[in-house]
Amino acid sequence: MSDKNKPVKPFLKWAGGKSQLLEQIQANFPAELKTGSIARYIEPFVGSGAVFFYVSQYYSIEEFFISDINPELIIAYKTIQKNVEELIENLSKIQEQYVCLDEEKRKEYFYQTRSEFNLLGKQIDAKLGEVREEWIKRTAQLIFLNRTCFNGLFRVNSKGEFNVPFGKYKNPKICDRDNLRAVSQVLQKTHIHHGDFTDCEKVVDKNSFVYFDPPYKPITKTSNFTSYSKDSFDDKEQLRLRDFFSLLDKKGAKLMLSNSDPRDNFFETAYERYRIERVKASRNINSNAQKRGKINELLIMNNYPTYK
Numbered sequence: 565m566s567d568k569n570k571p572v573k574p575f576l577k578w579a580g581g582k583s584q585l586l587e588q589i590q591a592n593f594p595a596e597l598k599t600g601s602i603a604r605y606i607e608p609f610v611g612s613g614a615v616f617f618y619v620s621q622y623y624s625i626e627e628f629f630i631s632d633i634n635p636e637l638i639i640a641y642k643t644i645q646k647n648v649e650e651l652i653e654n655l656s657k658i659q660e661q662y663v664c665l666d667e668e669k670r671k672e673y674f675y676q677t678r679s680e681f682n683l684l685g686k687q688i689d690a691k692l693g694e695v696r697e698e699w700i701k702r703t704a705q706l707i708f709l710n711r712t713c714f715n716g717l718f719r720v721n722s723k724g725e726f727n728v729p730f731g732k733y734k735n736p737k738i739c740d741r742d743n744l745r746a747v748s749q750v751l752q753k754t755h756i757h758h759g760d761f762t763d764c765e766k767v768v769d770k771n772s773f774v775y776f777d778p779p780y781k782p783i784t785k786t787s788n789f790t791s792y793s794k795d796s797f798d799d800k801e802q803l804r805l806r807d808f809f810s811l812l813d814k815k816g817a818k819l820m821l822s823n824s825d826p827r828d829n830f831f832e833t834a835y836e837r838y839r840i841e842r843v844k845a846s847r848n849i850n851s852n853a854q855k856r857g858k859i860n861e862l863l864i865m866n867n868y869p870t871y872k
């Protein structure tokens with residue numbers, strides 16, 4: 565991006581999104597990122613992409629590879645990449661309709677859209693190479709639901725159905741035209757993939773920087789928010805990711821991974837060969853306001869020099 569005063573931002577709100585942590589994360593970036601010797605940036609759990617968009621704007625990278633197991637995300641990224649103007653047109657119509665309604669009518673509109681979104685979900689194939697017309701409508705619905713649901717979450721149940729309730733926002737910004745166009749510009753040099761995090765191995769080499777932001781290990785029995793997709797991410801999956809991290813380390817790639825700090829030495833044991841730093845994050849999604857506040861999160865890196 566040429567206009568540093570208007571940074572590219574995530575087009576979705578996301579529980580666990582990294583926008584608030586960017587300063588602490590970038591302080592631990594590999595020095596090669598600053599010197600321009602990193603050719604490829606890879607993010608296998610892209611989510612809302614806060615770190616991806618930050619890197620794309622402030623560092624010289626030849627190629628980006630992003631992926632996620634969540635098909636709705638991949639549909640959205642591909643739609644913005646190839647059909648951003650049609651998406652903006654759809655979102656503009658939704659915003660015009662929605663803002664004119666009173667609260668009760670807005671609530672009806674929200675739940676009707678959510679029902680339609682869930683009903684049609686199984687008919688959408690995220691693996692198709694070309695963006696289809698129904699993808700545009702679906703991405704518009706996803707952004708609308710995300711901008712108007714409670715706490716701006718993306719959460720699905722075991723059936724893959726979006727299940728976040730209605731949120732009471734007076735003037736939600738459903739269509740951010742400028743940012744959507746900026747996101748589309750970044751995505752022109754980005755490979756977008758739907759699949760398991762291990763699928764990125766084929767594009768990783770010694771000139772790559774890989775950032776992992778998986779579903780977090782719960783820090784308590786009641787904080788198990790890992791439902792970004794219908795697939796669970798338990799301790800077995802965390803260790804499978806650790807093994808993949810070690811594999812990419814042997815290839816010479818620069819690696820960074822974010823996770824919770826459960827204080828049970830799970831990650832200290834799993835990643836004992838690597839560097840672990842603690843950063844401060846705000847917990848904003850707890851329904852009990854008294855339980856919101858600063859908590860520790862972990863940054864795990866292989867042994868590359870940083871420039872902080």
